[in-house]
Amino acid sequence: MQVTLKILRYNPEKDLRPHWESYKLEAEPMDRVLDLLHKVKWEQDGTLAFRKSCGHGICGSDAMLINGRNRLACKTLVRDLGTDVIEVEPIRGLPVEKDLVVDMEPFFKAYRAVKPWLINDDPPPQRERLQSPEERARFDEGTKCILCAACTTSCPVFWVNGTYIGPAAVVQAHRFIFDSRDQGAHERFPVLGSTGGVWRCRTAYNCTEACPREIPVTQLIQEVKRAIMFGEF
Amino acid sequence: MYRGREGQWAFYLHRISGVAVLLFLMLHVLEMSSSMFGPEWFNALLAFERNPVFGLGLVLVAALVLYHALNGLRIILMDFTSWGVRYQRQLWYGVWVLYVLIGFPMFFTMLGYVFGGGE
Numbered sequence: 577m578q579v580t581l582k583i584l585r586y587n588p589e590k591d592l593r594p595h596w597e598s599y600k601l602e603a604e605p606m607d608r609v610l611d612l613l614h615k616v617k618w619e620q621d622g623t624l625a626f627r628k629s630c631g632h633g634i635c636g637s638d639a640m641l642i643n644g645r646n647r648l649a650c651k652t653l654v655r656d657l658g659t660d661v662i663e664v665e666p667i668r669g670l671p672v673e674k675d676l677v678v679d680m681e682p683f684f685k686a687y688r689a690v691k692p693w694l695i696n697d698d699p700p701p702q703r704e705r706l707q708s709p710e711e712r713a714r715f716d717e718g719t720k721c722i723l724c725a726a727c728t729t730s731c732p733v734f735w736v737n738g739t740y741i742g743p744a745a746v747v748q749a750h751r752f753i754f755d756s757r758d759q760g761a762h763e764r765f766p767v768l769g770s771t772g773g774v775w776r777c778r779t780a781y782n783c784t785e786a787c788p789r790e791i792p793v794t795q796l797i798q799e800v801k802r803a804i805m806f807g808e809f
Numbered sequence: 810m811y812r813g814r815e816g817q818w819a820f821y822l823h824r825i826s827g828v829a830v831l832l833f834l835m836l837h838v839l840e841m842s843s844s845m846f847g848p849e850w851f852n853a854l855l856a857f858e859r860n861p862v863f864g865l866g867l868v869l870v871a872a873l874v875l876y877h878a879l880n881g882l883r884i885i886l887m888d889f890t891s892w893g894v895r896y897q898r899q900l901w902y903g904v905w906v907l908y909v910l911i912g913f914p915m916f917f918t919m920l921g922y923v924f925g926g927g928e
Contacts, residue, residue: 641811643812644810644811644812645811645812645813668811730811730813732811732813732817732820732821778820778823778824779816779820779884779887779888779894779897780813780816780817780819780820780821781813781814781815781816781817781820781897782811782813782814782816782817784816785813785814785816792894792895794816794894794897795894795895798887798888798893798894801888802888802889
């Protein structure tokens with residue numbers, strides 16, 4: 577089938593603002609949007625810039641705004657879009673460096689701010705810090721995050737607020753707050769409870785819809801809110 | 810426009826209706842405080858507000874308040890129960906069912922007053 581791939585291009589050395597460019601190409605229904613981007617780059621315009629690494633939905637490099645929704649280009653089939661006009665934009669709310677490549681630093685800064693590592697000052701036991709299957713299941717959802725930023729950059733509050741740490745950072749905090757082995761809740765509270773923390777979430781659910789790992793993002797954010805409110809910190 | 814689903818529109822409408830109701834409240838306070846200048850001013854202002862344009866505005870404010878109130882209940886359920894988030898979409902449709910049931914009789918009654926002079 578013939579598809580039209582429209583890409584929001586931006587070259588910081590030439591362009592004042594991003595502009596749309598259209599490419600016509602042959603595609604199979606089972607092609608991924610990532611395949612189409614490669615076809616354009618290899619056969620039509622080698623200057624096209626986008627990020628990809630594993631190409632199998634694990635590394636989280638190729639989150640893009642595809643036909644109005646944040647998705648991974650490597651997990652989105654042409655067939656599933658149900659149209660032969662495909663629009664691809666960079667994810668929103670982060671500075672665009674070139675074409676579909678954005679500066680992820682604000683995203684990772686928020687990620688680091690919640691201290692996404694195990695905090696436990698007790699001397700490690702002889703073998704391991706034991707945990708029951710139930711205790712492990714408590715934070716299972718958050719462990720699936722691949723840090724692709726599809727959730728954070730789908731959030732209307734993140735687009736305009738400028739200080740909100742975003743859904744991904746809260747999911748990462750949740751992963752450790754609800755880990756029975758972790759003792760760092762008090763260290764994470766100043767960030768999560770600050771003006772840029774969980775209370776900026778207004779439950780628009782775009783994050784939950786966008787997550788390519790099907791993490792119930794809003795549910796996790798609400799659990800963190802309740803943990804703060806009911807003094808579980 | 811990002812193609813978000815029900816949750817996104819619930820949020821946008823909630824924010825817009827909230828700001829609109831706040832603006833109305835400020836206008837209302839100004840209106841009431843005109844009584845400081847004595848009954849002539851106050852009565853003249855009230856007579857001026859008999860204009861159907863203000864009546865329609867009032868119906869609009871009522872419509873926005875009702876959405877804000879009902880969706881506010883949805884938000885309370887999402888914030889304070891373990892199941893609210895899972896059923897947020899159904900809750901939003903529930904908001905609209907209640908909106909029609911409560912709102913439509915209310916709007917028609919109000920419109921009767923605006924255009925029919927009441928009673």
